[in-house]
Structure formats: C-alpha cells, structure tokens
Amino acid sequence: xxxxxxxxxxxxxxxxxxxxxxxxxxxxxxxxxxxxxxxxxxxxxxxxxxxxxxxxxxxxxxxxxxxxxxxxxxxxxxxxxxxxxxxxxxxxxxxxxxxxxxxxxxxxxxxxxxxxxxxxxxxxxxxxxxxxxxxxxxxxxxxxxxxxxxxxxxxxxxxxxxxxxxxxxxxxxxxxxxxxxxxxxxxxxxxxxxxxxxxxxxxxxxxxxxxxxxxxxxxxxxxxxxxxxxxxxxxxxxxxxxxxxxxxxxxxxxxxxxxxxxxxxxxxxxxxxxxxxxxxxxxxxxxxxxxxxxxxxxxxxxxxxxxxxxxxxxxxxxxxxxxxxxxxxxxxxxxxxxxxxxxxxxxxxxxxxxxxx
Numbered sequence: 475x476x477x478x479x480x481x482x483x484x485x486x487x488x489x490x491x492x493x494x495x496x497x498x499x500x501x502x503x504x505x506x507x508x509x510x511x512x513x514x515x516x517x518x519x520x521x522x523x524x525x526x527x528x529x530x531x532x533x534x535x536x537x538x539x540x541x542x543x544x545x546x547x548x549x550x551x552x553x554x555x556x557x558x559x560x561x562x563x564x565x566x567x568x569x570x571x572x573x574x575x576x577x578x579x580x581x582x583x584x585x586x587x588x589x590x591x592x593x594x595x596x597x598x599x600x601x602x603x604x605x606x607x608x609x610x611x612x613x614x615x616x617x618x619x620x621x622x623x624x625x626x627x628x629x630x631x632x633x634x635x636x637x638x639x640x641x642x643x644x645x646x647x648x649x650x651x652x653x654x655x656x657x658x659x660x661x662x663x664x665x666x667x668x669x670x671x672x673x674x675x676x677x678x679x680x681x682x683x684x685x686x687x688x689x690x691x692x693x694x695x696x697x698x699x700x701x702x703x704x705x706x707x708x709x710x711x712x713x714x715x716x717x718x719x720x721x722x723x724x725x726x727x728x729x730x731x732x733x734x735x736x737x738x739x740x741x742x743x744x745x746x747x748x749x750x751x752x753x754x755x756x757x758x759x760x761x762x763x764x765x766x767x768x769x770x771x772x773x774x775x776x777x778x779x780x781x782x783x784x785x786x787x788x789x790x791x792x793x794x795x796x797x798x799x800x801x802x803x804x805x806x807x808x809x810x811x812x813x814x815x816x817x818x819x820x821x822x823x824x825x826x827x828x829x830x831x
Contacts, residue, residue, distance in 0.1 A: 506647075507798075508640070508798035508799065508801055508805060509640055509643045509647060509801065510647060511798075511809070512644050512798070512804060512805045513647035513648045513651060515685055515804065515805065515808055516546070516644065516648050517648055517652060517655065518685045519689040520542065523542070524539075524652055524655070527541055527542060535652070535653050535654070535655070536653050539648075539649045539650075539652035539653040542648065543645050543646075543648060543652075546644075546645045547642075547645055550645070551638065551641050551642055553723070553724075554634065554637060554720075554800075555638055556716070556717065556720060557634060557717065557720045558634040558635050558637075558638055584598065584599050584602040633795070633799060633800050634724075634800060636799050637799060637801060638800075640801050641800075641801070644801065662678060663675065663678065676819070677816055677819055677820070680816065680819055681815070684808075684812050684815045687811075688808045688811045689804065689808060692727055692787075692807060692808075693804070695726065695768055696722075696723050696726035696727050697723060698767045699722060699723070699726040699733050699764050699768060700720070700722045700723035700726065702763050702764050702767055703718070703719060703722040703736065703763075703764050704718075704722075706760070706763060706764065707719065707740060709759075710740070710749075710752045710756050711749075711752065712743065712756070718736055718740065722737070722764070724803070726768065727791065727804070728791055728803070733768070734760065734765065737757075737759070737760035738757070738760065741753045741756035741757045741760070744756055786807065786810050789806075789810065790806035790807030790810040791803055791806055793806050794806015794809070
C-alpha cells in the first residue's frame with residue numbers, strides 16, 4: 475500500500491497543475507497577442523461612441539456591438555483593402571514599365587528635366603551616357619537597384635495584406651469585447667484593486683486616458699494630414715486622389731518620412747509631366763501644409779493626456795511593426811506611452827508596499 479500524500483506534496487501538485495494551465499493558456503493566446511491588445515486599444519478609444527450607440531439601441535449590447543463592428547469594418551478595413559489592391563497594381567505596372575529598359579537598354583540621351591537639374595544635372599547626364607554605351611554595366615546597375623526595390627515593394631504589399639487580415643480579426647475580437655464590455659470592465663476594476671489597492675484603480679484610469687490620448691493623437695493627426703493632402707492633390711490635379719489620400723493616412727503614422735513619400739512622389743509626377751508650376755506648388759503644400767500638421771497638431775492632441783517624445787514614437791512604430799506587423803503602427807507607440815506613464819506613476823508612489831488581497 476502506497477503512503478498517503480502529504481500536505482506539502484499536494485501543494486506542489488496544485489502549483490504544478492496551475493503552472494501548466496497558465497503555460498497552456500499563454501501558448502494558445504500567443505499568436506493572437508497583438509490583435510487582442512489592439513482590440514483592447516480600439517475598445518478603450520471608442521468606448522464613448524459605443525456607449526452612445528448602446529443608448530440609441532435601447533441598451534441592447536449585442537446590437538450596438540454589431541453596429542460598431544460594421545462601422546470599424548467600413549472605416550478601417552475597407553480603406554486598407556483599397557490601398558493594398560492599388561499597391562499590388564502599382565508594383566505590377568512599375569515592373570511592366572521598367573521591363574523594356576532591361577530588354578532594350580536606356581535611351582541614348584537622358585530626359586531634358588534631368589539635364590536641367592541644378593548642381594547634379596550635368597554629372598547625372600554624363601553617367602547616363604556612360605550607362606547607355608555599356609549595356610553590361612547598365613544591366614548590373616539596374617539589377618542592383620531593382621532587386622532591393624522589388625523586394626521592399628513586395629514586403630510592403632505583404633505587410634498591408636497581413637494587416638488587412640489582422641484588422642478583420644481585430645474587429646472580430648472587438649465585437650465580443652463590446653458585447654460583454656461591462657463584465658470585462660468590472661473584472662479589470664476588481665483585479666486592479668486586489669493587486670494594488672487604490673493605486674491599481676488610479677493606474678487603470680491613467681492607462682485608459684493614455685491609450686485614448688495617444689490613439690487620438692496618432693490617428694487624428696494622420697486623418698488631418700490626409701485631409702490637407704487631399705485638398706492639395708485636388709488643387710494640383712493629381713490623379714488617383716482617393717488612393718493617395720488613403721496612402722497618406724496610413725504612411726503619416728510612420729515618423730519623419732511617412733507622408734513625405736506620397737506628396738513628394740506626386741510632385742515628381744507633376745514635374746515629369748511638364749507641370750513645373752504645380753510641382754513646386756505640391757512641394758510647398760507638402761512642406762508648409764501637410765508636414766506642419768504633424769508638427770503642431772500631434773503634440774497638442776497627445777499632450778492633453780500624456781507627453782510622448784519623438785524617440786518613443788519612432789521606436790514604437792518601427793518596433794511595433796517588427797513585432798506585431800501592420801497593427802504595430804498603432805499598437806507600438808501606444809504600448810510604450812502606456813508603459814512610460816505607468817512606470818512614472820508607480821515611481822511617484824514610493825509608499826506602495828504590495829497587493830492588498
């Protein structure tokens with residue numbers, strides 16, 4: 475007959491079972507970490523709209539959750555789907571455009587606008603003639619330039635395609651979170667109070683304000699830049715205004731060079747078409763109109779709740795994209811800002827001794 479299990483052994487078995495259960499839960503949720511976190515961010519940011527919609531629906535949570543999900547599909551998923559398709563078509567068109575150059579070589583003389591460029595125009599023209607005379611050297615240069623460019627373009631399209639799937643999954647999670655929002659909110663308040671007492675409740679409110687402020691700052695600034703850019707595109711007569719506006723919105727979230735790629739490319743297209751005056755207008759509009767929105771509006775919006783340094787935004791955007799994919803554009807800066815605010819709040823409360831259970 476085997477000896478009875480002691481109390482200490484029972485505790486070890488119980489701890490092992492709980493640990494294995496937690497490891498299993500983490501393993502199951504790990505592939506959805508980014509989308510779940512972003513769904514939480516969306517729910518926190520749009521909670522006021524959801525509450526108003528719930529009142530209009532007579533307090534029916536399921537109906538209001540369905541309407542909010544449909545609205546998010548229209549606002550987030552549809553523009554990204556349009557942009558992803560346009561990027562794919564644009565890359566295919568670019569490949570078809572450069573294919574004859576690879577097959578037949580460069581023209582004997584460069585375009586006149588290249589020769590007229592100040593300072594570097596004559597040097598570029600000289601090198602152009604050298605490449606045109608040497609087919610082998612030209613092909614080697616084009617391969618060096620086109621292969622990385624093609625890989626970067628395909629990676630960008632892939633990222634936007636994955637982002638499209640991620641956003642659909644985010645909207646799916648948002649529906650259930652909104653449907654049972656009161657239950658989740660009560661559990662969060664109870665858990666924070668048990669873990670850290672009054673400090674836990676205060677940090678939970680602070681987290682809500684920070685998430686809302688950062689998301690409003692990032693998305694609001696991107697929307698404002700896209701609106702200003704759209705006005706400039708319409709005035710200058712640039713084709714594909716809708717696609718360019720959507721592209722400006724998403725690329726505006728990339729710090730420093732995001733929206734510049736769009737309006738500078740539009741200016742280059744205008745200049746190549748002989749519309750020098752409109753190209754100059756587009757550059758000035760981009761520098762003093764589109765870019766100034768980012769310089770003035772974003773600090774104002776974000777500073778209403780927290781101070782977010784530029785370094786934190788840059789690291790958050792690029793690190794977020796590397797870890798979470800497309801949704802990292804939104805999620806990365808939000809998480810870093812939230813961490814900064816919560817650590818600062820915790821350090822300002824040195825008297826906290828531990829959880830009060």
